[in-house]
Amino acid sequence: MNTIASTNRSWFARSEAWLDERGKGAWIAAMVLGFIFVWPVGLALLAYMIWSKRMFSAPCTSRRRFSSPQAFKSSGNSAFDSYKADMLKRLEDEQQAFEAFLERLREAKDKSEFDAFMNERADTAKKTRSDEG
Known part of the structure; x- marks a missing residue:
């Protein structure tokens, strides 16, 4: 059972990191797609974004990388x-x-x-x- 839980966590952590790399827009797109295809997934993503303060955080990190010439x-x-x-x-x-x-x-x-x-x-x-x- 530990292997299944660790696989699920690693899948979740990898997808969270992938969305974080792409910024807030990717999170919003994932949430909208979740609402379109399976509404509980969209609702869960919205709740997670609000709970983790991703919805109200600073602009995505990829834009900050290019801000200084x-x-x-x-x-x-x-x-x-x-x-x-x-x-x-x-x-x-x-x-x-x-x-x-x-x-x-x-x-x-x-x-x-x-x-x-x-x-x-x-x-x-x-x-x-x-x-x-």
Whole structure:
């Protein structure tokens, strides 16, 4: 009988760990599927989620893993960290320069379009005056 109980516990522990790895959404999906297929299972999952405070806990751990950018963590190698910091600074400067270039390009395009519009308007006004006079 101990083997059956330990097998059931290990199955439950494995499924609990699997759902925990996938976060709160997986628990909610399992609960909804439980309600759809066998409503007592859904009810049991809901009760377990409330009792274990999974329903009201912080966001899932998988999202917390990616919250801090890897670019700013130290690798332990000071030469590489210095190189990485210099490269990131260069890339940021290059990005800012490119964005400034794009802004100047947009302004030049807008100016040329506006100048073309004003020239066309002036030509129309000249034709109207010459037709009147």
